[in-house]
Amino acid sequence: MSKKLTIGMFGFGVVGQGLYDIIKTKNLNLEIKKFVIKNADKKRSLPAELFTTDAEAILGDSEINTVVELIDDADAAYALTVRALKSGKNVVSANKKMIATHLEELAAIQQEYGTSLLYEGAVCGSIPIIRNLEEYYDNELLHAVTGIFNGSSNFILSKVFNENQPYADALKEAQDLGFAETDPTLDVGGFDPKYKLTIVAAHAYGINVNPDDVFNIGIDKLGAQDIRFAKEKNFKIKLIPTAREIDQNKVVLYVIPKFISSENILFNVENENNGVLVKAAFADEQFFYGKGAGGHPTGSAVLSDITALRYDYRYEYKKHLNTNALSYSTDHEIKVYLRYEDDSLVEKLGFTKIIERYYAPDFKYVIGTINLKKITDLKSEINKTGNFIAEIA
Amino acid sequence: MSKKLTIGMFGFGVVGQGLYDIIKTKNLNLEIKKFVIKNADKKRSLPAELFTTDAEAILGDSEINTVVELIDDADAAYALTVRALKSGKNVVSANKKMIATHLEELAAIQQEYGTSLLYEGAVCGSIPIIRNLEEYYDNELLHAVTGIFNGSSNFILSKVFNENQPYADALKEAQDLGFAETDPTLDVGGFDPKYKLTIVAAHAYGINVNPDDVFNIGIDKLGAQDIRFAKEKNFKIKLIPTAREIDQNKVVLYVIPKFISSENILFNVENENNGVLVKAAFADEQFFYGKGAGGHPTGSAVLSDITALRYDYRYEYKKHLNTNALSYSTDHEIKVYLRYEDDSLVEKLGFTKIIERYYAPDFKYVIGTINLKKITDLKSEINKTGNFIAEIA
DSSP states (O other): OOOEEEEEEEEEEHHHHHHHHHHSSSSSSSEEEEEEOOOSSSSSSSSSGGGEEEEEHHOOOOOOOEEEOOOOOOHHHHHHHHHHTTTTOEEEEOOOOHHHHHHHHHEEEEEEETOOOOOOOSSSSOOHHHHHHHHHHHGGEEEEEEOOOOHHHHHHHHHHHHHHOOHHHHHHHHHHSSSSSTTTTTHTTTTHHHHHHHHHHHHHHHHOGGGSSEEOSSSSSSSSSHHHHHHHHTEEEEEEEEEETTTEEEEEEEEEEEEEOSGGGGGGTTTTEEEEEETTTTTTEEEEEESSSSSSHHHHHHHHHHHHHHTTOOOOOOOHHHTTOOOOOOOOOOEEEEEEEEEHHHHHHHHEEEEEEEEEEEEEEEEEEEEEEHHHTHHHTTTTOEEEEOOOO | OOOOEEEEEESHHHHHHHHHHHHHHSSSSSSEEEEOOTTTTTSSSOGGGEESSSSSSHTOOOOOOOOEEESSSSSHHHHHHHHHHTTEEEEEEHHHHHHHHHHHHHHHHHHHHHHEEOOOOSSSOOHHHHHHHHHHHOOGEEEEEEEEEOOOHHHHHHHHHHSOOOHHHHHHHHHTTTOOOSSTHHHHTTTTHHHHHHHHHHHOOOOOOGGGGGGOOSTOOOOOOHHHHHTTTTEEEEEEEEEEETTTTTTEEEEEEEEETTTTTGGGGOOTTTEEEEEEEETTTEEEEESSSSSHHHHHHHHHHHHTTTTTTOOOOOHHHHTOOOOOOOOEEEEEEESSSHHHHHHHHOOOOOEEEEEEETTTEEEEEHHHHHHHHOOOOOTTTOOEEEEOO
């Protein structure tokens, strides 16, 4: 039988409002008792007594057994999540940075205090990818998880490739529509998909990796030449996080733009949509698709997590306990396209193999294989105006 | 920690062989002890002592704690599944007809004997849809589950629509490739997707429905005029099972060909692939995609079920226990296109509303709304050469 949940919610935006509306009309055995908000002066659509700025009203209320955390600040979110879990409350969060950065401690706290932290909403909006990796795919059988994890960059790339918009205009449109922040680096620099990737890697392979140790480079240096090059070869460029098992029980993780051909199902994932491709032994490819950005998709994942807590659902982190555990590696060769300005960069990068090289007055590129370690070490040099790097099959 | 599984397998085809190979090379804490086969004389690629024709070698062996059932005969599969579950063995099956027909009894037996029956491989090959419906989507929040559940008919429809093959040629090609049986009625008549639909409905909405009580009609009467009509309007025709919540806690289920426009993500699900569309409150649409037909996709789902049994995973059938349970209904209006030969059929069907009507010497059709009950009652008359019915948006 389901357990009655009494909920305290931190944050009240689109998601909070939507959750409140749906919980009110459906017979879900849930009640939202209190919202803790930052700004007391803002006009709210719900009765004033539901709101407070005092976190104690939730954290100190023993009747509240479930905390839903929907605030931006990763440090504040971490502090209140830890406090809630330690005081016997279960927590639902959609804060990818907080989860990715503290996953190991958070798993240990859940273990010690017997509480549950769920965070499906932190990765790819409404797509239930964490649950599927946690429950359905054995780590021994998973070859790779890739996909489109960031709605904002994908929206920009769709505008660039399908509507011939210059990158800067597409970014501005994404910002106007609320898909991208004023400082868009988190999205277009590939940090947001990297946080999601490390969470995915934990549930796919049972490894805890600090996001700071994972290579990410974004789409913000994408130039007209790269777009022309891609179009001539019928490619699109997508920003792709990859978790892949390589030899000897090693797993590599990285986020990089990638040339995608039309046979790849990700080719047709456009705008703010997300898609996750799971390659498992024997299964060919599984594809999960849904809306990635925006309040409602995230809200639906948060709601599914809340309803699961009525049955005391928790992530078991079974794969972390596996004796033949996998380990994280950065020693892996990938094939890349690099547009560059300064010839010395190509020398420094020490390509293990150069396959194509092209020179023209306004456009120089090289295609070759290179070690992930090398581009990690030289990231700041690669990531300068005049250069653009992308994986190519 | 995971439990060691000792497996007895009924049937040894592509799936059995593939499972054996993969279990041998991976560190999965699984062992296949015995295969029970029908034909002792067939040459096998594995050591002879692994094979027997005596079911007792599995059912009577107390060391075997897990039975994998991969035989065609639904009655024989039912008998051995019940016997295994009652003797404390867990069972993995991919037999959709057996599961769909006996789901209520099988759930009760699992409850009584504390054993587990998993059957992800029975529905849409490698797509983990049962698990997601069971665990992730609350019945209160599910608007509808639809999709392409039958690889054989979809393969035929792809050939017809994309390569202009006549229906009969496409069917023959599907048969030659092993996608369709010599008697293809199970697939092209919509029975196979109906079995899958009733299993889906059980895990989506917590309702047990006898497949015999569910309307199904297939693509075997599809004619050149229907194809022309669809193409003129930029539709494809797909065979679509639908489970949908309608008013007052009622759920309707039916399988019927449907005109699909290019904005629908199912438009691009081609050949033997399957796709499942889940419409949930607040979540827009979730789409699950993967290979539907063939030994390997089914094998991958069977393998995931087997690995889940190491952790004593079982379906909880929570939604069946829900107090505000939903109930099955056939009282629902749908909008259909009907090509017909005999005018009296249109009279008999009692359309509640006629929207379009067309007459020509070789082609007469009507578009209108009609009650599901009515087409269920008159199915044998509709399903005659000269007529073709399809849902239209």
